[in-house]
Amino acid sequence: MTDSCDVVVIGGGVMGCATLHYLAKMGITNTLLLERDTLASGSTGRSMTILRMHYSNAITTRMAKESRDVIADFEAETGHPGGFVNTGYLFLVVPGQEGALRTNAALQREHGVDSRALMPEEAAKQWPEINFEGVAAVAYEPDSGYADSSAVTNGFALSARETGARVTLGCNVTGIVKERGRAVAVETDLGRINAGAIVLTAGPWIPEFLASVGAPLPLSWVRHQVVKLHRPLNKIPTHPIIADTSNGISFRPDVDDLTLIGIREDPTDRDTYNQSVDPSCAADSLEYLVQRYPAFDEAGWDGGWSGLFTVTPDHHPVIDRVPGLENLVVGAGFSGHGFKLSPTIGRALAELAVDGRATTIDMTPLRFTRFAEDDLLGSAYGATVFA
Ligand SMILES: Cc1cc2nc3c(=O)[nH]c(=O)nc-3n(C[C@H](O)[C@H](O)[C@H](O)COP(=O)(O)OP(=O)(O)OC[C@H]3O[C@@H](n4cnc5c(N)ncnc54)[C@H](O)[C@@H]3O)c2cc1C
Numbered sequence: 611m612t613d614s615c616d617v618v619v620i621g622g623g624v625m626g627c628a629t630l631h632y633l634a635k636m637g638i639t640n641t642l643l644l645e646r647d648t649l650a651s652g653s654t655g656r657s658m659t660i661l662r663m664h665y666s667n668a669i670t671t672r673m674a675k676e677s678r679d680v681i682a683d684f685e686a687e688t689g690h691p692g693g694f695v696n697t698g699y700l701f702l703v704v705p706g707q708e709g710a711l712r713t714n715a716a717l718q719r720e721h722g723v724d725s726r727a728l729m730p731e732e733a734a735k736q737w738p739e740i741n742f743e744g745v746a747a748v749a750y751e752p753d754s755g756y757a758d759s760s761a762v763t764n765g766f767a768l769s770a771r772e773t774g775a776r777v778t779l780g781c782n783v784t785g786i787v788k789e790r791g792r793a794v795a796v797e798t799d800l801g802r803i804n805a806g807a808i809v810l811t812a813g814p815w816i817p818e819f820l821a822s823v824g825a826p827l828p829l830s831w832v833r834h835q836v837v838k839l840h841r842p843l844n845k846i847p848t849h850p851i852i853a854d855t856s857n858g859i860s861f862r863p864d865v866d867d868l869t870l871i872g873i874r875e876d877p878t879d880r881d882t883y884n885q886s887v888d889p890s891c892a893a894d895s896l897e898y899l900v901q902r903y904p905a906f907d908e909a910g911w912d913g914g915w916s917g918l919f920t921v922t923p924d925h926h927p928v929i930d931r932v933p934g935l936e937n938l939v940v941g942a943g944f945s946g947h948g949f950k951l952s953p954t955i956g957r958a959l960a961e962l963a964v965d966g967r968a969t970t971i972d973m974t975p976l977r978f979t980r981f982a983e984d985d986l987l988g989s990a991y992g993a994t995v996f997a
Pocket of ligand 1: 620621622623624625626644645646647648649650651652653654655656657658659660661781782783784811812813814815834835836872916917918919941944945946947948949950951
């Protein structure tokens, strides 16, 4: 059976579903999202879903702020809840990084983010339960928090479907068909689907698609572990999200007495990586946590999971048309910060598919060719999840 539509979206993670939603907002509803498994079954469903706004670049700061505002009031955008919880966010840096933190906090304020650069002594007065030893400076964002990856992904998809967009689950896309310099269709295990434009949001599985159309990107995968703890509610009813460059961990509260710790970025093989948590890693993360937040010494470990960051050399994504195939649009390489940026990225991908360029936020700094041009996006804290 051959089908056809204006735009085909490949992959039903948060990026594909956000794109479908923003296409619908632009009035493009003859669309079809193809997902080979279930929605949010890739990196999205394994996300820590932290929404922070501390970045080193204007473009990521702006995207983080606008996206946070959308997710915090997700019902207004989609008519569906997004599960946002406002916890506040503390970013702790080591000596040598305090100048960068202050510069970044000022950049965040220029973009409307309430970001406060604090000395550790000031922070200790506000959070006496936290040990700020070894910390040179703290950035505090009272408006940051976390959301529900499943609710946000499904909410975007539902709002698009309510306007006529289609979502097909269990459909494996096996190839992109090129004709005379255009991407004209996708081949799937359910048949060929002709498309006016194609948006590629297949997460960790993007490299094969790009290689097949002769436009590879330098993408690789790292394994990030998420350790699940039960904390003593009588001592720690809740806590802000804390990210710590001294040990590379981030931790946030979850429902009931749960706290999630994100730790490590180890290069891995996408198809064979260990999807659970290493006991040694759980022990390390608990040790770090107790040093920083002593009341966690009564917390109990309860498993966890691992997931894939798909990374570029600068740990920032590519949001662009594929060179040589102008109606093929790609959103790739979101590292550990795609979820929080998904509204503005989905909007940009929709604009690229319809208008040929991202009109609301200029995505030139995230262009496809920046690696070949050796014009990477910088970060005050190196190319890591904190980029
Ligand atoms: C452990 C972990 C913690 C994270 N923590 C945070 C965080 O705190 N904050 C934050 O902002 N971000 C975080 N991230 C990053 C964020 O989750 C990702 O950047 C984001 O979810 C990427 O979404 P995506 O839609 O691009 O990819 P994915 O969610 O991987 O979706 C891709 C989809 O494409 C489908 N697909 C692939 N191939 C095909 C095919 N051939 N045919 C049809 N469908 C196909 C897959 O099944 C999948 O559903 C974290 C990620 C991980 C793994």
